[in-house]
Amino acid sequence: MKPLYMKIKDREYEDNQELDKESIEWLKKQLGLKKEIGSLDITPMKEKTLLQYVPKESWFNSDRIKTIHGVSHALRVMMYSYILCKIYKIDRVEPFLVAASIHDIKRINDRKDINHGKRASEWFYKNNIMIKNDFSKEEIKEICLAVEGRDSKLKIDSILKSADALDRYRLPRRKWWLKKELTPFSIPNKIINFSKHFTIWTEEEILNGKDPLKAILDLAKKCNLITD
Ligand SMILES: [Fe+2]
Numbered sequence: 001m002k003p004l005y006m007k008i009k010d011r012e013y014e015d016n017q018e019l020d021k022e023s024i025e026w027l028k029k030q031l032g033l034k035k036e037i038g039s040l041d042i043t044p045m046k047e048k049t050l051l052q053y054v055p056k057e058s059w060f061n062s063d064r065i066k067t068i069h070g071v072s073h074a075l076r077v078m079m080y081s082y083i084l085c086k087i088y089k090i091d092r093v094e095p096f097l098v099a100a101s102i103h104d105i106k107r108i109n110d111r112k113d114i115n116h117g118k119r120a121s122e123w124f125y126k127n128n129i130m131i132k133n134d135f136s137k138e139e140i141k142e143i144c145l146a147v148e149g150r151d152s153k154l155k156i157d158s159i160l161k162s163a164d165a166l167d168r169y170r171l172p173r174r175k176w177w178l179k180k181e182l183t184p185f186s187i188p189n190k191i192i193n194f195s196k197h198f199t200i201w202t203e204e205e206i207l208n209g210k211d212p213l214k215a216i217l218d219l220a221k222k223c224n225l226i227t228d
Pocket of ligand 1 (some may be wrong): 069073076103104164
């Protein structure tokens, strides 16, 4: 089958786009990944905090879980949101984790899909009771605004946009990668470099058969970003 990076090169943008081993090899070469991921020296998150907000398969449209906007993307954006919260000294990370978890769950394709944020926001507004929920009304509103791509007082929108951008190294086209001048926050190079490795290495593990949550938890623990 034609690998995703070739389809993208030939401008064949399918509804559901999934990574494959050849595209990962292409990405590794283009990104010039090293053997070591480097340490970020950030207070680790408790595993149970992350687990409370992991997106459930049933939240996605059923054929979209393995796509480039599927569960592995959501989990990594949660991790990158956590890292950015710690860097910008935000203690209450839970609303940021939820926004990251749900931001792409209602996509119907991997192209622009301009209304996907609004659909996710409306879904969350109706269904937030299903999620471990100690959020205030204000926080629920802020999460909805951020997922829709609108400014939020808590800055969930800025962290979400930056975290989402850090996961762009999964996309097999150079011009779609993170552009420093377009992120709402200045992101240290160390974090950008970390995200290149974390993104590709977890995708590689998943393509080798590992469960996405396990792949992301295992590497996050190894990097001391998650603790029991
Ligand atoms: Fe996203």
